[in-house]
Amino acid sequence: MKIRTAEPEDMAALRAVADAALTFDSGAALVDRLAAPPAGRRWAVLAADDLSGLVMTSISDRDPSIGHIDLLAVRPDVQGSGRGRALVETAQDWLRGEGATVAKFAGNPPCYAWPGVDVRHTPAACLAERLGYTLERTAWNMTADLATADLSTAGDVARLAAAGVTVAAAPAGERDRVADFVREQWNETWAWESVNAAGLHYAVRDDGQILGFAAWGSRPAWFGPMGTAPAARGLGAGRVLLRRCLSEMRDAGLGAAEIGWVGPLRFYSRTVGARTERVFWLYRRELG
Template identity: 65%
Template sequence: MNPVGGSWEIREASAAELATLGEVAGAALTLDPGDGPALVSRLATPPPRRRWTALTTPGLDGVVFASMSGRDAAVGHIDLLAVHPGARGRGCGRALVGAAEEWLRAEGATEARLAGNPPCYAWPGVDVRYTPAVCLAEGLGYERYHAAWNMTVDLDAADLSTEADLARLAGQGVTVQAAGPPVERATVAAFVRDHWKDTWAWEAEQATGCHYAARGGEILAFAAWGARPAWFGPMGTAPAARGLGAGRVLLRRCLAEMRAAGLASAQISWVGPLRFYSRAVGARTERVFWLYRRGLR
């Protein structure tokens, strides 16, 4: 029986309970229809060295995922909080966050962040449209310290043609192709690791789809989708190859693959270059995320 006051028992979720908690997340995340089970599954299979936990109640009324940063040993992340609609209004979310903070303290964190912990994350931060989550964060004393945003692409309306660009690139000796696992995917990941960071390399390896451009056996650029379920990213072009136009081709190939997989729209995550995505595929800025933090004493 669920408590009526505010006294919730919180414990670690078992592996066998994660499927049910995915359904709980699905019921809670009304702005992300169908994503709950995939997000729980993704967060439960992070990079091998990540320290993480999933906490719930005996009645599986809600779930919170927490993890330690791989970049800063003093920072911990609350990656996902979801409370079943039938359990709201009775302090379950507050209790789950409190238990996650206690776990982070025990792991050595002196700061908790309601912000994505790349490369395995649910969102960059708190989607501002989830108003109760914003109110909870601010009511618990979390400070808003940054903002991030996604862009949305209407896959049915977007121009995803690549024929002319592929012909132009071929004239410059550049080929574009899918990176099949495991050998090609590992080669692309090594390229990404050399030019950017380990987090992007992990995403490239884990992605549902990954494409790359090469010339003379040398990889020049890459793009991936599905490392975070149903979202596009990351992508990048080596400095020496910028200006060739390979990025637009890779972006369009990934989005076409997403459309073929049955998706009607795509989220381009944690966007930097708004102008590029707007011009290349008609993407529009839509989802805004607030990133929060507070000290753990």
């Protein structure tokens, strides 16, 4: 079986393969997201010659010695035939050629599909271990039911206004100032996600000082990233930012919001009734 670099005319078929194989996500949407990475990223789409499977791979945006297996999908009717292994081994060869000394089955922020291997994708986890990858750490997502979550903000908005704080939306094309704040307070990864999100909200004092932000849609149907500066702690701005984003997601026709790569479980559980649902294993191996 031959593995080759995918051509632009192959992408429609490969999007269909991803949709058929990735039962917990929109595979086509993930392929599209990964195919529009930050400027300067080195990445590749490799495919089985019969277009029955694909792997998307990239070099880390932060450390060029690290490569990522970003997405692997094999058409269900030919799974178990060795295509997945051949695709990953070819991706590893591509990564070596780009100078990587380590490969990870893990997301390459800011433009990634998942934190790692969804534990429900048992064949992918088995393949990673068979190829010499070892478990590095675990990550998890939470889910908020947008039909039942309390997304009210009126009382909090009034209280913030009395304290001289406004919460506003940042339309696409008008996000540079918020992105600068995110970059200064956190990192370039979150700044890129904020600029490229479907929705972005921020809290700002009357004097123009930005205090916090929240974004959604930098990955399909996912909420995040979100952060508040130390000056905003205790004001309750984070609760408003979260609920405004989730309300916007509900208005967009989504029934649930996936809160990605979660840190503070208690905040999301108390604020919108979110529950921990998806768990990911992040794998790593040397490429000697």
